[in-house]
Amino acid sequence: MAGLTRTAGAFAVTPHKISVCILLQIYAPSAQMSLPFPFSSVAQHNRLGLYLLSLTKSCDDIYEPKLEKLINQLREVGEEMDAWLTDHLTNRFSSLASPDDLLNFFNDMRGILGSLDSGVVQDDQIILDPNSNLGMFVRRCILAFNLLSFEGVCHLFSSIEDYCKEAHSSFAQFGAPNNNLESLIQYDQMDMENYAMDKPTEEIEFQKTASGIVPFHLHTPDSLMKATEGIPYGLLHNRKETSRTSKKDTEATPVARASSSTLEESLVDESLFLRTNLQIQGFLMEQADAIEIHGSSSSFSSSSIESFLDQLQKLAPELHRVHFLRYLNKLHSDDYFAALDNLLRYFDYSAGTEGFDLVPPSTGCSMYGRYEIGLLCLGMMHFRFGHPNLALEVLTEAVRVSQQLSNDTCLAYTLAAMSNLLSEMGIASTSGVLGSSYSPVTSTASSLSVQQRVYILLKESLRRADSLKLRRLVASNHLAMAKFELMHVQRPLLSFGPKASMRHKTCPVSVCKEIRLGAHLISDFSSESSTMTIDGSLSSAWLKDLQKPWGPPVISPDSGSRKSSTFFQLCDHLVSIPGSVSQLIGASYLLRATSWELYGSAPMARMNTLVYATLFGDSSSSSDAELAYLKLIQHLALYKGYKDAFAALKVAEEKFLTVSKSKVLLLKLQLLHERALHCGNLKLAQRICNELGGLASTAMGVDMELKVEASLREARTLLAAKQYSQAANVAHSLFCTCHKFNLQIEKASVLLLLAEIHKKSGNAVLGLPYALASISFCQSFNLDLLKASATLTLAELWLGLGSNHTKRALDLLHGAFPMILGHGGLELRARAYIFEANCYLSDPSSSVSTDSDTVLDSLRQASDELQALEYHELAAEASYLMAMVYDKLGRLDEREEAASLFKKHIIALENPQDVEQNMA
C-alpha cells in the first residue's frame, strides 16, 4: 500500500538524459549563427532536432537505452557527421572528471534556453523556446539536478562512469559483429535492395554504415509528426501485411516473433532504470497482456519473465503488482502452489487496491481494501486448475463479501465467473453450495436445476454490468448468454407445473441477437479504456523500430499510395484497440462459428472462423487461436478428406503443442480414429478410443465433453466391429450420463447412434423410435444438419422394413437432400447418394433401364467423394451397386471396371495394415 501513497511524478536525472542534453547543446548552441558548425544543411539540422524530440518523449518510458545504443542511433541520424557527433558525445562525457563539472555543465545548459519574455529574437539565431518540448525537457533536467543533494550528485556521477564504461567495453565488440548480428545484416541487405530502387545515390553510403540497422528516413515534416506521435510503424505495417496475405498456416508467427523479440530485448536490457509508479504499472500491464496472449507457448519462456520479475522486485519491493504478474505467469505454466502463493501475497500486500482499474479508486472504500477481488481471482484460479467445488466455495464467498461491501462491480464479475463455472463444469448438483448463500436467488433457487441457476446468474450479472456501464463485462455476458441460448431450451423459470406452457425450442434469433449485442463493444469501449496507457512506451517503441530488421522498406515520399496507408495506420493507432476488447470480439466470431457449426451451416462456420483467424489471430490468446485452427482442420477433414486435414494438422501441431491443455492431440486422435474406422482398422480404432478416454481427468463432472466424445467413439467402434449389443450398452449408459449432466445436444447424437446401431443389427423397427426421438431433439435445438442425417437414417430404417416402404423413404430423403448436399460432409453426402441409388434399385415400380442415369450419376458422385475419405466399406458398396446397374444395362466393360474397383476396396478393407503404415 505504501507504494501508492508516494508521489508518482519523480523525474530523475540519469546519464542518458545527460547525453540528450549534450546533444541538445549541439543542436542549439547558445549564441550562434543560423547553422551551427557541424551541420551542412538545414535538413540535417532538422533531422537531429526531430530525433531529439523523439528521444525526449521516450524519456518517460521505463527503459533507457545504453550509450552504445544511442551511438548506433546517432549513426543513422547523423549520416556523414556521425563520427563528429559521437566523438563530441564521448569527449563531453570523459571531460566530466568531478562532480563540479556536472554543476558547470548544468549551468551551461541554462544558456541554451531563450529567456521567457524577450520578444526580440534575431532571425538567424537558434534559441530553444523554454515552453517547447525540448525546452521543457531541459528545464526539467536542470530543476531535477538542482534538487539533488550532494550525495545524489555523487551517485549520478558514479552512474555516469558506469554508463561510459559499458559503452567502451561494447565498443570493442562493435567492430567485429558476432553471429546473430550477421544474420541481421542479411535481413538488412534484403531491405536495402528494396530501397536501392528508390534512391540509388545513397546506396553506397548505407552499405558502409550497415551494421544491423534498418535505414531510417524521415524527410518530410508530416511523416515525422506521425512518427513522433509514436506509431509503432514497422510493427503495425508488418501485421497488416501478413494478416492480409497469409494463409492460415503462416499467419501469427511473425507477430509472435515480433513481440517475443521485443520482450527478449527488454529483458536482456540490464540497465533498468526505475521510473514513476504509473509508468511501471503500465509496463507491467503490457507484460500481463503478453503473458495472457502467449500463454505457455514455446515462444514465450516463463523463466525469463520470472527472472525479470525478480529483478524488478529487488529494485522496487513496494511494487506489489509484481506478485500478481508472477501469479499470472505461474498460472499459465500450471504451477498450482506457486500461483496460489503469489496470488495470496499480492492481495495481502495490496488489499486489492493496486493496479485494478475495475473501479476508479475514489469510489471504492479504501478503508477495507478490496479483498473480494482476491476471492474472485482465487475462484477463477481454482477453476482453471480444475477444482470446481473449491472454486464455487470461493466465489460464493466473493459474492457474499461484495454484497456486504456493496461492491457491485465485483459482484457482477463474480456472478459472471460463477455462471461460467457452472456452465463449463458439469456439476451434477449444487444444492448444498449455492442454495444457502446467494440471497437474491435463494428464495427461488432451491428447486432450480443448474442450468436455470446459470441463467439467473447471467441475467443478474448482465443487469448489474449494464447499470454500472462495464462494457467489457456486458459484452462477455452477452456472449455467455448466447452460448447458453445456443445449448439450452428456454423454459419459463418460475411456473413449473406440468401443464405450464413451454416452448421446447432454442431460439437462433436470440443467439444472434446476443452475439451482436456482444460485438457492440467495439463501438463504445473507449469510455472505459485503461488509464495506464503511456505516451512514453509508444515513443520508445518507435525508437526500437529503428532496429527492427523486418521493418518496412521506406516508401518514397512522392508515391501516391503512401498517404492513404499512413493515414490508415494513424487511425489504426489512434483507436488502438485494447487487447481485451479485440479478444472479446474475436471470441464472438468464434462463437458465431460454433453456432453455425451446430445449426449445420458449414460455409458460415468456416467463414466466421476464417474471419477470426485473419483479423484476431494476432491479438487472441493462444488457446482461442488454437480453437480456430482446429475448427478449420475439422472442416478440411469433413469436406476435403484426410490428406489435407493431416497436412494442416502438422502445421498446427508445431504451433500449438506446447500450449497447456492443448486440444491438438485430441483432434489428432479424433481424425485418426475416424480414418481407422473408415479403413476398417478396428484394432487401431479401439486403441485410439482408449487413448482418448485416457486424456480426460478422472474427477467427476470434469472434462465432460471429452468423456462423452470418448464413449461415443467407443460405441461406434463396437458398432463397426458388429458387436451390436455391447455398442448399444455403451450408448445407453452414455445417454444416461448426458441426461444427468444435461448435455442436450449430445443426447441427440447419441439417440441417432442408437438408431444406427439398431439399423445395422437389422432391427429396423427398434431403431425407428430412436431416430424419431433424435429428430425431435434436433428440431427443438435447431440442429439442422444433424436432423438431416437423422432423417437419412430414418429413411434407411424405413427401407430396411421392406421394399414396399421405398416411396416413403425416398420422400424423406428428398426432403433432407437440400440440407445434406448444401452443408453435409463427404461421408454424409456419399451415404445419401448411395441410399438414393439403393432406393431406386429396390423400388419394384421403377426399372433401372429407364432412369439409369440418375442412379449412375449419384453413384459416381458417391464413389468420388468416398475416394477422398478412403472409406472402403461404403466405396465398395457403391462400386458394387454400379456394377449391378451396368450389368443390368448390359454395359460389360464398365461393369468389369466397377467390379475391379469393388475388389480393390474389399481387399483394402480386409488388409487395413497396409494403410496404417502411412498413417502416423
Add this chain to the structure above:
Amino acid sequence: MVSKECCRNEIRAAIRQLSDRCLYSAAKWAGEQVVGIEQDPSNFTPANTRFQRGSSSIRRRFSTNESISTPLPSVGFSQAATPLPEEDEAIDGDIYLLAKSYFDCREYRRASHMLRDQVSKKSLFLRYYALYLAGEKRKEEEMIELEGPLGKSDAINRELVSLERDLSALRRTGAIDSFGLYLYGVVLKEKGNESLARASLVESVNSYPWNWSAWSELQSLCTSIEILNSLNLNNHWMKDFFLGNAYQELRMHTESLAKYEYLQGIFSFSNYIQAQTAKAQYSLREFDQVEIMFEELLRNDPYRVEDMDLYSNVLYAKEACAALSYLAHKVFLTDKYRPESCCIIGNYYSLKGQHEKAVMYFRRALKLNKKYLSAWTLMGHEYVEMKNTPAAIDAYRRAVDINPTDYRAWYGLGQAYEMMGMPFYALHYFRKSIFFLPNDSRLWIAMAKCYQTEQLYMLEEAIKCYKRAVNCTDTEGIALNQLAKLHQKLGRNEEAAYYFEKDLERMDAEGLEGPNMFEALVFLATHFKNHKKFEEAEVYCTRLLDYSGPEKEKAKSLLRGIRMAQTGFPSMDLEHFPI
C-alpha cells in the same frame, strides 16, 4: 562431560584471539560463557565468589592474568581435541596494532588500507574483515540516500565481488585460516551461494570451534532439520550450543531444552543459557517459569536488553502492567535506540490500550531493523485491535515473507480475514499456521470456529478440528464443550453425552463452575432419563440441585419425572411431564 577447567581455559584463550581479530560480538559471547562456568570454590576466596555474578570486571582481570600465567593444559577428553592455533603476533606487531586501533575507531577502510602489504593470516583476515565492514557501512548509508519512490533499495555491499574473488583465491592456495573461512562463508551467504557458504562455515567451525559468530551464521543457513543433520561437524562442546540454538529455531523445543540442560552442567551461571532456556519455555507457553527466569536474569544482569522483548511478551500475556512499565523504563534508560526497547515500549502501550502509540513504537523498532520479525507480527496485532485490517494483513504478510515458518503471523492473517467475513479465504491461512505448529489447540479451535461460521456451516469439518484440539490438550476447555454442542445440534445424542461427560470431568478436575456446567448437567440428566438410565440421571439431577436458579427447578421437575417413571407408571409417555 567436558571438564570445567578445560572449557574455561579454552574460552579464555579464544577470547583473546577473537578480540585480537576484532570479532567483538563473538568475544563478548565467549566472555559471557566463561563467566558462566562455576568457579571451583577451593581456588577462590569468599570475596571472589561473591563477585561471581555481576561484577565481571574484577574477575576478568583476574582470570586473564591466570590464563597467561598457565599454559593451556590439554585435558585428555576426546571432545576437546581441537588444538588452539599458534599465534604469529610478533611478526606484524606494529602495523597490525595500528590497523586494529583504526578498526576500533570504526575507520574500516583506513584499517584495511594499512594492512595492504601484510601477509600473515591474521592481518589478512583483519584486512578483509575491515573491508567487508566498510562495504556494509557504505551500503547502509546508500540505502537511505537512494530510497526511491517505490522503496527502491538496490544498495549492495560493493566490496563483495572483490572479497569473494580474493578469498576464494586464498582458499585455493590454502593460505586461509578458520577466521578467513568464516568471513568467506559470510560473503558467500550475502552473495546467495548458500551451500558453498555452509561448507565454508562448517570448515571454519571444525578447525576453530570457539567463534560463536560463525556458528550463528551457520545456524541461519540451516532452514530445515535435513540440512542440519547433513552437516559434518566435529564433536565439541560448542556444537551443543549450536545444536540447542538450531533446534530452537526449528521449533524442536524439547530437544533444545535437553541440550541446554546438559550445557548447564558446565556453564551453570551462564546468562545466555538461561535466556535461551527461557525462550524455549516461552514457546512451550510455560509463562510462570519464564517470568521467574527472566527476573533472575535481570537481577544478575540489570542492563541487559537482549531477549528482553520476550520478557515483555510474557508480562503482556500475564497482564502485569506495572512490571512491564518498570521494564520499559529500564531499557529506555539503558538504550532507547534498540529495536528490543522499542518493542517493549510498544507492548506496554498495547497493554494499556493505546494502540496508536504502540504502533508508533513498533514502527520505530522496524526502522531500526527492517527484518525484526516479532515487531511486524505485534504491529499486525495492534492493527487488528484498531480494526485496520488491511494494514494488519500487510504487516502480517511482511512477517511471513521474512520467515515463512512464523505461525503467529499466519494465524494473524487468518484471523484478519475471518474478521472481514471471509472465512473460506481465512481457512487457507489457518491451515498454513497449523502446518507449522500442529500441536497447538488454539489454532485448531480457531480453524473449527471458521468452519462453524454461518457462512460456511461445515460442521463435520469443525468437529474434526475440535477433536484434534482435544488431542492437543486444550487448556481452555472450549473444544470439549463445542464438540458436545455440535453433536447435540446434529442430533447425535450418544456422542454429545460422551463429550459432555468428558467436559464435566475436566471442569471437576479444574474446579470450575459456570453456565457450561449447568448445560452439561441438564443435558446429561435429560439424556439418561430418556434412555431410562435413571440412576445416572439422578446423580446429575442431584448435582444440579446444589445450584440455585432455573436449573434447580429444572432438576426438580426432572427428578419428579424419574420418580414417576420408576414407580408405577412405566408406560406413561414421557412427553406428558414438563421437562
